[in-house]
Amino acid sequence: MQLNADQVQNALPWDSLIEALREIFVRADVRSPIRHHHTLEVPGEPAATLLLMPAWIEGEYLGVKQVNVFPGNNTRHLPGLSSHYMLSCGKTGRPLALLDGNELTARRTAAASALASQFLSRADASQLLMVGAGRMGRRLIPAHMSVRPIQTVQVWDRNEAAAAALVAELTASDIDARVCSRDQLQEVAGTADIISCATMATEPVVFGDWLKPGAHLDLVGSFTPSMRETDNVAMQRCAVFVDTRAGALSETGDLIMPIREGAIGADKILAELAELCRGQHAGRAALADAEQAVTLFKSVGDSREDLAAAILAFRNQG
Template identity: 65%
Template sequence: MQLSAQEVKAALPWQDLVEALRDIFTRKVTSPVRHHHVLNVPQEKDAMLLLMPAWLEGEYCGVKQVFVFPSNNDKGLPGLTSNYLLSSGKTGANLAQLEGNELTSRRTAAASALASSYLSRQDASRLLMVGSGRMARNLIAAHRSVRSITHVSVYNRNLAGAEKLVEDLIEAGITAKVCRPDELAQEAANADIISCATMSKEPIIKGDWLNPGCHLDLVGGFTPEMQEADNAALKKAKVFVDTRAGALSEAGDIIIPLKAGVIQKEDIQAEFTELCSNAHKGRNAYPDAEKIITVFKSVGDSREDLAAAILAYQSLSK
C-alpha cells in the first residue's frame, strides 16, 4: 500500500487522529533517539538524512525517513523529502509507505489539538493563528476539532499570506480576519487560544499581552535558538510539553528561559504520557483553572508518526 499526500490527508480525519495520539501515549512504545547523518553532495551544500524509528512490540514497526537537501532551493525543488514506512511487528513485512510531509504536518497539528483538549478552557472560542503556511491551516482545523472556535484572527509578517489564508477560511464559512502588526497585542489579549507556527528566532508573542485563561500553543520552533514567545510568557504560565527529553534538548522556547533562570526544569508540569494517562489533569488540576495561563510546547515525537501511520493503514485496510 502506497499513499500519496492527498491519500494520507483523507485517511487521517482530525478527531480520529487526535484519539490515536491520545492512545499511543498510553502504550509501551520503543522510540529511539532520532538518527542524523550528513551526506556529501559534490559541488553543493551538504545534505542531511534523518531517521526516526518507533515500534509496538509484536504489532507494528515504523520509520520516518527525511532527506534535507539545502541546494534544492536554488533549483526550484523542495528542500525536504519525507516518507514513512510501516511494517509488521511480527514478520517485518512491508505494510504501507506514506508520504511523510503530510503525515508530519497532520500529526503535529493533531498533537496541538490533543494538548488543547487538556489545557485550553472548554469554552474557548477565539483563536489567534500566528503564521499562515500549511502548518497554520492544519492547526486551525485541528484546534476546531476539539473546541468550538467561532472566530479566527491570522497574523503573519507577510501580510499577503495572512490575507490569502483568511480569504480561504471565510470561503469555508469560518469567521476570520487579518491581524495587522499594530493589532497583534490586542488580538493576543482577546484570544482564548494562541497558536504559533513560525520559524522565528525573535519572540513574537509577549507575556504582557496574555490574559487569564489563555492557552498558548508553540509549534514552530524546533532548534534551541528559535523562540516564538518571550521569557515572560513562560514565567507567568503553567508549562506543558509533548516530551520532556525533546523539549529540553531542542526547544528554544524552553531552553532560552531556562538558561536565563526565568523558569526551572521543575516548572514543566507534565508531558503527554502523564496527560494521556490521567496522571496529570491538565488545566483542571488547578483550583483557579479558569484563570491560569497554559503553554504547550511541542517538538514532535516518533510515537506520533507511528500512531498516524497505523491509523491510516487500518482505516484503508477495512
C-alpha cells in the same frame, strides 16, 4: 500500499487521529528511541541532513520516518525538505505501507496540539489567533476547531498577503475568519482564548505580558535551540507542558534559552503529553485557580505520533 499526500489527508480525520494519538501515549508497549541525526556531505553544496525517527509496538507494527533536508535544492527551485514513512508488520517485518511524510507530519503535529488543548485550554474557548499562515497554520486551525467551540479565527503572518490568502480559504469554508494586521497583533493576542504559533521565528513573536487570564498558548514552530516564538515572561507566567521533556529540553529555543538565561528551570515543565493522557496530571483542572490560569504547550515532535498516524491511515485505506 503507497499513500500520497491527498490520500494521507483523507485517511486521517481529526477526531480519529486525535484519539489515535491519545491511545498510543497510554500504551506501555510502544518503543520510541531518540531520533537519529546524520550529516551528509554534498560535493560543491551545503551539507545535507538525514533524520530517522523509528517507533514500534511490540508484535504489531514497526515504523520509521525518513526526513531528508537538502539546502542546496534552493538553487534548483526544489523543496529543501522531503520525507516519507515506512510502516511494516511488527511480527514479520513485511512492509505494509509507504506514506507521504510531509502530510503525515503536519497532521499528527496539529492533532497533538489539539489533544493537548483538550487538557489545557478552557472548554469554552471560542477565539483563536493563528500566528503563521503556512502549511501548519492550515492544519492547526481545523484541528483546534475540532476540539473547542471556536467561533472566530484571526490570522497573523509577517506576510499579510499570506494571511489574507488563508483567511479567504477559511471564509470560503464558512469560517468566521479575519486578518490580524501587523500592528494589531498585541491587541488581538490579548483577547484570544487560544493562540497557536507556527512560525520560523528566532525572536519572540507573542509575549507573555499580552496573554489574558485563562488563555492557552500553543507553540509549534521552534524546532532548534536558536528558534523561539515567545519570551521568558511567558515561560515564567504560564503553566508549561510539552510533548516530551527529552525533546523539548534539547531541541527548542523556547525552553533552552530561558533555562540558559536563568529565567526558569527544567522543573518548570509540569507534565508531558503521555502523562496527561494517562491521567498522571489533569492539566488545567489540576491548576490553582484553573479558570484564570494561563497554560502553554510546546511540541517538537514525537515518533509515537507518526506511528499512530501511519497505523490509522493504513487501516482506513485497508
